[in-house]
Amino acid sequence: MLLAITCRVAENPSQQVEDLAAVCAAVQNLQLAAWGEGIGSHWNTGKVTRLPETNALLELPDRGEQLVGFLYLGYPAQIPEPPKRRPIQDFVRNLP
Numbered sequence: 497m498l499l500a501i502t503c504r505v506a507e508n509p510s511q512q513v514e515d516l517a518a519v520c521a522a523v524q525n526l527q528l529a530a531w532g533e534g535i536g537s538h539w540n541t542g543k544v545t546r547l548p549e550t551n552a553l554l555e556l557p558d559r560g561e562q563l564v565g566f567l568y569l570g571y572p573a574q575i576p577e578p579p580k581r582r583p584i585q586d587f588v589r590n591l592p
């Protein structure tokens with residue numbers, strides 16, 4: 497299944513940022529819930545997501561929505577080993 501993930505574009509720029517953050521959180525929750533059911537997913541924001549034709553096909557301009565990305569969902573033919581992760585210390589810092 498291919499889901500087109502969209503977000504309403506609010507007039508207020510701060511609201512836009514908050515709405516986008518909320519949609520991204522929802523997508524990850526969806527991915528985690530899907531994986532709980534054995535369904536794998538892949539989030540994609542490739543070139544096609546930025547084409548005006550894609551936006552028109554999904555009727556986004558008329559709806560006042562922007563395309564956040566495509567989410568591919570399906571039962572995996574094989575499950576790859578998780579890649580090596582960088583340590584958490586690379587991403588957090590403690591204030592003195």
Ligand SMILES: Cc1cc2nc3c(=O)[nH]c(=O)nc-3n(C[C@H](O)[C@H](O)[C@H](O)COP(=O)(O)O)c2cc1C
Nearest residue numbers: 520537538539540541542543545564565566578579
């Ligand atoms: C917002 C967003 C957009 C992404 N777009 C792409 C993309 O266009 N092409 C791609 O190969 N991976 C893309 N990815 C990465 C994959 O969805 C996935 O995160 C990646 O395969 C690494 O997964 P892992 O961090 O769980 O190993 C994107 C991820 C995010 C969060």
